[in-house]
Amino acid sequence: MSAPVLDLSLVPPLGEPRPAVAPEVHQTTLPNGLRLVVVPRPGVPLVELRLRVPFAASAPRAAATHAARTALLASAVLLGTARHDQLEIAQLLQTHGGELSVSADADRLLFSTTMLPDGLGAVLDVLAELLTAPTYPAGPVDAERARVGERILIARSQPGVIARSALAARRFGAHPYAQQLPAAELVAAVTPAALRKLHRERVLPAGSTLVLVGDVDPAAAVDVVGTALAGWVAEGKAVGAAPVPTLAPAPLELVHRAGAVQSNVRLGGPAPGRTDPQLPALRLASMVFGGYFSSRLVENIRERRGYTYSPRSSVEHLMAGSSFTVEADVATGVTGPALLETVYELGRMALTPVTEAELDSARRYLLGTLALGTATHAGLASTLSALFGAGLSADWLAEHQQALAAVTVEEVTEASRRWLSPAGLTAVVVGDAEEVADQLRVLGPIEVTAPSVEPVPESLA
Amino acid sequence: MSYGAVRVVGVTAAGPDLTLRHPVERFTLDNGLRVVLAPDRSVPVVAVSVFYDVGMRSEPPGRTGFAHLFEHMMFQGSANVPKMEHARLVQAAGGTFNGSTHQDYTNYFQALPAEALERAIFLEADRMAAPAITEENLRNQIDVVKEEIRVNVLNRPYGAFPWLQLPEIAFESFANTHDGYGSFVDLESSTVDDATDFFSRYYAPSNAVLCIGGDLDPAETEVLVRRWFDPVPARPAPPAPVVGEPSPTTVRRGVVEDRLAPAPAVAIGWRVPDPVGDLDTYLGTVLLAELLSEGDASRLERRLLHTDRLAVAQSTYLGLFGDPFDVRDATLLVSQVHHPADVPVDRVLTAVHEEVDKVATDGVPADELARVTARTEAQLLQQADSVLGRTLGFASAELIHGRAELAGELAARLAAVTPDQVQAAARGLSPDTAAVLELRATGGAAR
Numbered sequence: 001m002s003a004p005v006l007d008l009s010l011v012p013p014l015g016e017p018r019p020a021v022a023p024e025v026h027q028t029t030l031p032n033g034l035r036l037v038v039v040p041r042p043g044v045p046l047v048e049l050r051l052r053v054p055f056a057a058s059a060p061r062a063a064a065t066h067a068a069r070t071a072l073l074a075s076a077v078l079l080g081t082a083r084h085d086q087l088e089i090a091q092l093l094q095t096h097g098g099e100l101s102v103s104a105d106a107d108r109l110l111f112s113t114t115m116l117p118d119g120l121g122a123v124l125d126v127l128a129e130l131l132t133a134p135t136y137p138a139g140p141v142d143a144e145r146a147r148v149g150e151r152i153l154i155a156r157s158q159p160g161v162i163a164r165s166a167l168a169a170r171r172f173g174a175h176p177y178a179q180q181l182p183a184a185e186l187v188a189a190v191t192p193a194a195l196r197k198l199h200r201e202r203v204l205p206a207g208s209t210l211v212l213v214g215d216v217d218p219a220a221a222v223d224v225v226g227t228a229l230a231g232w233v234a235e236g237k238a239v240g241a242a243p244v245p246t247l248a249p250a251p252l253e254l255v256h257r258a259g260a261v262q263s264n265v266r267l268g269g270p271a272p273g274r275t276d277p278q279l280p281a282l283r284l285a286s287m288v289f290g291g292y293f294s295s296r297l298v299e300n301i302r303e304r305r306g307y308t309y310s311p312r313s314s315v316e317h318l319m320a321g322s323s324f325t326v327e328a329d330v331a332t333g334v335t336g337p338a339l340l341e342t343v344y345e346l347g348r349m350a351l352t353p354v355t356e357a358e359l360d361s362a363r364r365y366l367l368g369t370l371a372l373g374t375a376t377h378a379g380l381a382s383t384l385s386a387l388f389g390a391g392l393s394a395d396w397l398a399e400h401q402q403a404l405a406a407v408t409v410e411e412v413t414e415a416s417r418r419w420l421s422p423a424g425l426t427a428v429v430v431g432d433a434e435e436v437a438d439q440l441r442v443l444g445p446i447e448v449t450a451p452s453v454e455p456v457p458e459s460l461a
Numbered sequence: 462m463s464y465g466a467v468r469v470v471g472v473t474a475a476g477p478d479l480t481l482r483h484p485v486e487r488f489t490l491d492n493g494l495r496v497v498l499a500p501d502r503s504v505p506v507v508a509v510s511v512f513y514d515v516g517m518r519s520e521p522p523g524r525t526g527f528a529h530l531f532e533h534m535m536f537q538g539s540a541n542v543p544k545m546e547h548a549r550l551v552q553a554a555g556g557t558f559n560g561s562t563h564q565d566y567t568n569y570f571q572a573l574p575a576e577a578l579e580r581a582i583f584l585e586a587d588r589m590a591a592p593a594i595t596e597e598n599l600r601n602q603i604d605v606v607k608e609e610i611r612v613n614v615l616n617r618p619y620g621a622f623p624w625l626q627l628p629e630i631a632f633e634s635f636a637n638t639h640d641g642y643g644s645f646v647d648l649e650s651s652t653v654d655d656a657t658d659f660f661s662r663y664y665a666p667s668n669a670v671l672c673i674g675g676d677l678d679p680a681e682t683e684v685l686v687r688r689w690f691d692p693v694p695a696r697p698a699p700p701a702p703v704v705g706e707p708s709p710t711t712v713r714r715g716v717v718e719d720r721l722a723p724a725p726a727v728a729i730g731w732r733v734p735d736p737v738g739d740l741d742t743y744l745g746t747v748l749l750a751e752l753l754s755e756g757d758a759s760r761l762e763r764r765l766l767h768t769d770r771l772a773v774a775q776s777t778y779l780g781l782f783g784d785p786f787d788v789r790d791a792t793l794l795v796s797q798v799h800h801p802a803d804v805p806v807d808r809v810l811t812a813v814h815e816e817v818d819k820v821a822t823d824g825v826p827a828d829e830l831a832r833v834t835a836r837t838e839a840q841l842l843q844q845a846d847s848v849l850g851r852t853l854g855f856a857s858a859e860l861i862h863g864r865a866e867l868a869g870e871l872a873a874r875l876a877a878v879t880p881d882q883v884q885a886a887a888r889g890l891s892p893d894t895a896a897v898l899e900l901r902a903t904g905g906a907a908r
Contacts, residue, residue, distance in 0.1 A: 006543050012583050014554055015576035018505035018676065042503045044842040078757065086767065090757035094832040097839025099756045114839050143770050150724060150773040150801055157618045157723045259720075262608070262616040293548040293558075303545060306604025309612055329612045331604075361553035368555015368574050375504040376846040 020371050023380060025394040026218040032233045033206030036225055037388055038218040039380060046097070047120055047214040048377040050385035051111040051127065054207045054238035055104060056176065056319065063176035067106075068186035069198050072141075072148050074104040076195055079140040082133040084126075086140065092126050095119070100126075106177050107241060107319045108389060109203070114378065117215040124228035131203055131232045136192040149184045156181060159257065159329075162451050163264040163430045166255050167325075171268055171426050175244050177318060205229070207238025209388040214377040244321035246270070249426045251445040256433035263335040263431030264327075265342065269424050271315050271324040272415075274390055279315075280403040281415035282324065286313045287362035288354050288412070289345060289420060290326060294361055296345050297328075307331060307338040319390065324419050335431055336439025343443070346425070349416040353409050366404055370397070485855065485865045486679045492695035493667025494589075496686055497865045499674035499855050501848070507675035508852035509581035510570035511589065512860045514670075515663035516563050517641030518704045523650075524659075526606070526643010529562040530651060531659050533602040535569060536560065538593035539584075547584055554580055564641070564781060565704070565789050566860055572849040575676040579685050582673075586689035589666060594656045603648050610642050618721035623728035623797060623898050624781040630715040631730040631793055631896035634706050665696035670860045674852030705790040708732045714897045720904030724773070726799045727806050729813060730896040733779065733889065735790035737862055744874055745882030747785045749890075750794055752825065752833045752883060753777045753816065760816045765798060771809050774799045786871070787857040794890065806899050810892075820887035825880040838872045845869075 026038045057066040078100065079086045093100055096119020103110050111130075115123050155161050165180040172178035210229075212221055249269075272279040283291075290297030290313035301307040311328035326346070330338035374380045374397070387396050429440060433448050440446050486498040520527050538544040551558045556573030569588075571581040614620035625640055632638045671690065673682060709732060734742040753761045754777030765772035777796040779785035798809050844850045845868075854868035867874075 006546050007541060010541050010583075011550060012579035014574075014580065015578070018575050020505055044846045046839060046842050046846065086757055087763065091832060094756060094758050094836045097835045097842075099836065114843055116835060116839055140767070143767065146770070146801075147766065147773050150799075153723045154618070154773070154799070157721060159616055260616055262611045292552055294545065294552045299545055302605055303601065306601045307608070309605055309609040329608070329616070331608055331611065361549060364555045365552045369557060371555070371574065372506060372557065372572055375506055375848065378843065378846065 022398065023374070023394060025384070027393075028222055030205070030226055030229065032229065033204075034229060034232065035209045035388060036222065037209060037211045037384055038216060038221045039211075039213045039384065040216055040218055041214060041377065041380070043214065043377060045117055045215045046114050046377055047117050047212055047216045048381035049111070049113050049115065049123065050211040050381050052209045052385050052389040053109040053203055054107065054240060054389075055109040055202055056107050056239055056241040058239045060174045060176055060242070063179050064183060064186055066176070067179040068182040069190050069194055070104045070109070071152075071182045072145055072187055072190045073195050073198055074102045074109060075148060076136055076141050076144045077102055077130055077134050077199070079144060080135045080137050081129040082135060083129055089126055089130070093123060096122055098123050105318075106179065110385070120212075120216065120221065121224050121228065124225060128228045128232060131229070134199060136195045136199070138192050141192045141195065145187060145190060149187050152181055152184045152187065159260065159262070159264050159430050162255060162257065163266045163428060166253060166430065167266045167268050167426065167428045170250060170253055170428060171247065173245055173247055176241055177244055177321065200234070201236065202239070204234045204236045204238060205232050206236070209385060211381050211385045211388065213381040213384070241318070241320035244270070249424060251447050252427040252429065252440060254433055254437055254440060254446050254448045255428065255430040256448055256450050257430050258432060260430070260432045261332055262329050263332055263429050263436055264329050265335070265339055266428045267326040267342070267346075267422070267425040269324055269419065269426060271322040271419055273322045274317055274392060274396065277403075278415050278418070280400065281407045281411040282419050283315050283366060284359060284362045284404065284407055285349060285354075285412045285416040285420055286315050286324060287366060288358045289313050289349050289416075291362070292365055294365070296348070297326075297342065300345060301328060301330070301338055301341050305334075305337070305341070307334045307341075311342075317390065326425075332432055332435050335429065335436040336442055339427075339429070339440065339443060343422045346420050346422045350413075350421045351417075353413050356409060359407070359409055359412060363404055363407070367401055370401065487865065488683065490666065490687065490690055492691070492693055493665065493698065494690055494693070495670045495859065496683075497670060497672040497855055497859050498677065498679045498682055499672065499852060499865070500677050500679055501674065501851070502676045504848065505575045505676050506572060506848045507575050507578045507581070507673065507677055508570060508572045508849040509578070509585060510568055510672045510852055510856045511585050512566050512568045512670045512672065512856045513664055514565070514668045514698075514860060515567055516565040518564050518636040519663065519702055520639065520641075522635055522639075523647060524655065525639050525647045526641065527647070527651060527655065527659060528567055529642065530602065530606050530648060531656060532560050532562045532567050533606055534594055534598065534656055535588055535592050537595075537598040537602065539588035540591035541587050542584065544593065544598065547588070550580055550584060551577075556581070562641070563787060565702070565787070566857065568853065568856065570849065570853060578673070578677060578682065582685050582689050585671070586693060589664065589669065589690070590693045592660060594653055594660065596653050599651065599653055599656060603651065606643070606648060607645060614642060618719055618723065619726060619900065622717065622719070622726060622900050623730075623795065626715070626717045627728050627730050627793070627795065627896060627898045628781065630713045630898060631709070631732075632706060632791060634704075636702070636704050637706060637791060661696065662699050665698055666690065666693050667695065667698040670856055672852055672856035672859060672865065674855060675848035705735070709894045709896070712893055712895055712897065714899070716899045716901055718901050718903040722900060722902040722904070724799065724802055725806065725902050726797065726900040727809055728898045729796045729810065730793040730898070731890045731894065733792060733794045736785065736792060737789055740862070742882070742885070744878050745886035746794060746889070747779060748830065748833055748837065748875060748878050749820065749883050749886040750777045750779050750785070751837050752820070752829070753796070755833070755836060758832065760820070761796065761813065764812055764816050765809065769812055771804050771812055772798045772800045784857075786868075787861055789861060802902065810897065814892045817887050817890045820884060821890070824884040827880055830878075830880050830883060834876050834878070837875055841872050
């Protein structure tokens with residue numbers, strides 16, 4: 001068949017946009033300093049809970065130990081309280097459809113669960129126990145420590161994790177954000193006493209945010225939370241991460257992974273933060289470059305050349321610094337060509353204007369997916385937790401939408417010049433050096449390194 | 462029939478009514494396309510999905526991986542839509558899209574602002590009528606699929622374990638045992654004629670379900686559906702696939718060597734009742750899987766991780782991809798355990814079999830089953846909270862079970878499952894008929 005030509009007269013036009021309903025956000029600060037955000041919304045009869053506790057390392061020197069302790073604390077906090085053991089805690093939550101997960105990143109600890117609406121009081125009572133009276137019992141902590149160590153080993157065998165860790169180390173140097181995964185030998189050294197101390201010093205109501213979204217009555221929720229968490233009182237102020245350093249990009253790092261049938265290409269650099277006026281233009285630039293399927297990078301190295309399955313770029317925010325990142329897992333034999341095309345597309349963004357059509361498409365996509373992402377209890381709860389955790393409010397969503405609507409082609413080029421220039425990005429490739437080093441040297445200097453290997457932690461048996 | 466603003470009715474664990482009351486309207490076009498409309502106007506979002514009754518289990522010998530490769534071809538443009546334009550027309554409308562290949566079906570879906578409804582209907586109809594199957598597109602997508610397999614299987618530890626390897630020892634027939642991602646030999650030898658034949662045979666309107674959910678008016682939507690899908694020519698549907706096979710009578714064991722993995726793992730697969738023909742019995746198995754494996758209170762999490770400390774992680778699920786309701790017979794309950802190298806695999810197997818046997822012998826306390834049911838219900842509700850998740854649930858229920866409404870009734874059906882049914886389900890998981898696949902970490906990395 002002959003190649004089709006798009007006949008726009010055939011494509012049904014878009015109808016009138018239907019107004020999105022702005023979330024009804026109730027916020028208050030409890031006497032203990034905890035900020036409470038409640039959003040009732042129609043939909044399924046569930047309540048989503050997110051408790052975000054600031055948990056950054058207090059100093060670069062302590063970052064590695066802090067990361068190890070935090071990784072273990074996140075799973076060990078569920079091992080028991082003064083009143084209930086691990087099994088009883090899990091059963092209490094399960095009765096109401098809940099299952100608490102506790103996760104940690106370089107900025108915060110996050111407690112998350114869903115629940116059936118009649119369980120709100122009971123789930124908050126369990127949460128209060130975990131916050132105020134965790135026991136970190138020695139035997140179960142020993143077992144948990146061994147499991148966390150094994151899981152870190154497994155994670156470190158994933159090429160995507162190796163690549164992310166290498167890029168973070170190269171970009172952030174001595175800053176705590178260089179720690180992607182804690183070292184297994186440091187996890188092996190964490191004691192229950194250290195966990196109790198860390199919990200006492202850092203799991204504080206001041207600076208923390210509790211978000212409840214879904215089938216919940218705001219006034220009743222304030223009462224229930226106020227009662228359940230009244231006993232969570234602690235002196236102390238939340239600690240945030242220090243600003244990230246500005247490091248000059250070093251030569252491309254090639255992390256040798258013998259026998260790899262693909263190369264994991266990563267480029268990364270700084271990006272404007274959530275309140276930076278250049279963020280909307282940079283987000284749009286990232287979309288046009290590689291942020292979605294309709295982008296230049298996907299069209300070039302996937303749909304034209306078949307080098308890769310899922311190339312992408314993204315903008316991510318941590319408290320002390322934001323990042324623009326490019327990722328592509330490419331066939332070993334075309335590692336050099338794939339990097340060449342990626343750099344070409346970055347340079348084109350920085351040096352020549354995008355088209356109005358490209359900009360409009362990216363804009364509508366960002367606005368549309370922002371609406372889709374906040375159209376569920378869980379999506380809205382996670383979004384609000386991140387915004388309030390960053391010191392912003394729900395108003396940021398509407399303001400950001402307005403800002404996206406106003407961005408011009410010139411502003412996209414300006415933002416690309418500043419943030420997407422390949423000369424300003426740090427590059428890492430994980431792959432078989434014997435196969436790809438010569439290809440990559442064509443494009444510039446490289447440094448070949450070996451992946452970090454760790455001693456095996458104590459066994460479980 | 463009138464449709465006003467529709468909300469999910471209040472549902473709680475204690476409440477008597479556990480049915481999600483989404484009205485479902487259903488009609489069939491002259492060309493055989495089955496259409497399901499599931500309106501819910503609480504958010505201004507629509508989801509448009511097409512499910513074709515062809516999956517990995519439909520592939521003939523020599524064409525392993527073809528259902529998935531063909532899924533990629535459906536994004537290469539169509540009669541009136543050039544390459545890349547499907548993505549652009551959806552994304553520039555503020556929507557998202559994807560497709561996925563399963564054992565028994567292949568689906569394509571969009572989630573978009575409500576005003577883009579007709580555009581999505583147009584795009585799905587255009588490629589149902591005539592996808593752009595060209596040599597250039599086929600060669601390009603074979604390369605892309607090979608990179609997908611390298612990312613997900615060949616270049617990573619535990620790649621596709623156990624879904625690619627367990628069926629080989631758990632089943633007998635080619636339909637059930639072969640590699641659904643496909644061998645590189647089969648993929649590379651695929652031709653345009655193969656693709657055209659596959660399309661002609663399996664992508665007939667009469668072999669598909671169109672399901673649209675979210676912020677829509679059913680009467681207006683029916684007009685749009687007829688406008689764009691009525692012109693798609695009718696073709697006969699292929700005969701219903703035969704994927705059932707006799708239940709195993711012996712234990713089968715296999716080993717997969719993984720040079721990238723730092724620690725071993727094991728998967729145990731048991732045949733379970735027919736998910737469609739014997740749904741009532743199967744529902745007992747669904748809750749058994751949850752009781753065994755979901756969360757810190759579950760039997761296997763307690764035994765393997767906390768009491769005996771044999772494992773790093775465990776999970777038990779139905780179907781190779783973890784959705785109990787989107788597969789036909791023959792299918793499996795799978796327990797997957799990651800354990801340290803110094804724990805012998807037979808200790809893990811013994812512990813798993815003992816926990817299953819406890820349920821089979823002693824039954825399940827009513828309060829434990831009530832907790833498990835509450836948790837399962839919350840997970841079903843969570844999935845139904847997104848317009849897309851809900852729409853895909855209706856569509857797969859229509860295609861696999863013949864009744865979209867089943868998706869809304871599952872919570873109520875599960876709440877009615879008795880302890881005796883769960884006990885009976887456990888009696889079906891005998892150690893003597895299990896398929897056991899060990900993953901051995903052979904690379905010596907970090908060990």
